[in-house]
Amino acid sequence: MKDSCDFRLYLVTDRALSLGRPLEWVVKAALRGGVTAVQLREKACSVDEFVELARRMMDILQPFGAPLIINDRVDVALEVGAAGVHLGQGDMDPGEARNRLGRDAVVGLSVEADEQADTAEKLDIDYLGVSPIFPTPTKTDLKTAWGLEGLRRLRPRSRHRLIAIGGINSGNAADVIRAGADGIAVVSAICSAQDPEAAARELRAIVDRS
16 A cells, blocks of 8 residues: 555645544545545544544545545544554654554655655655645744755655655645655645645645746
8 A cells, every 4th residue: 555655745634624524525626626635633633533523534435546644643543543642752653553463554654854864764654744844834843944955955865755844835836846845744735725625736836846
């Protein structure tokens, strides 16, 4: 499964940024517009609520053939049969996640500095979430951003797929892909768009052209 996963346009969910609209509606619109993968990242959920939301997401994504990635919660990914998990630096060890999820699962890892990216070269993971590329209000705890130059510097040093995230929108997405990203992950550029389907369609076109 994981080898066929397409992370060109990767939506990371955030109900708080969805302008009061149901998350299911936002995700379905984004998929119609060309989103290729969805990460369910809802840190305010209880476990039961997260599992129920993840099940609804699985039903929504299935007709589009898009994988569902669960942020942090390996237990939730196992419960609903998601494609895999995305881990932060303070989450479960990627090796343990791999052992629990199996060989066919997706395991992604956020890297926020060169040293973390270098360490990740030894890990059995499927992509790096290079975070943040640009300063972003959704990640206020990070001191520095990679920038385009940091992404260019990382590209030849990493064997992993690089998924760029952080402050990416239609105005800079092409530059991010040209700097070496294999895909872009976005939150507010779609979740907070007045028309998520149109926003996703525009971003997908930019990624495909670049």
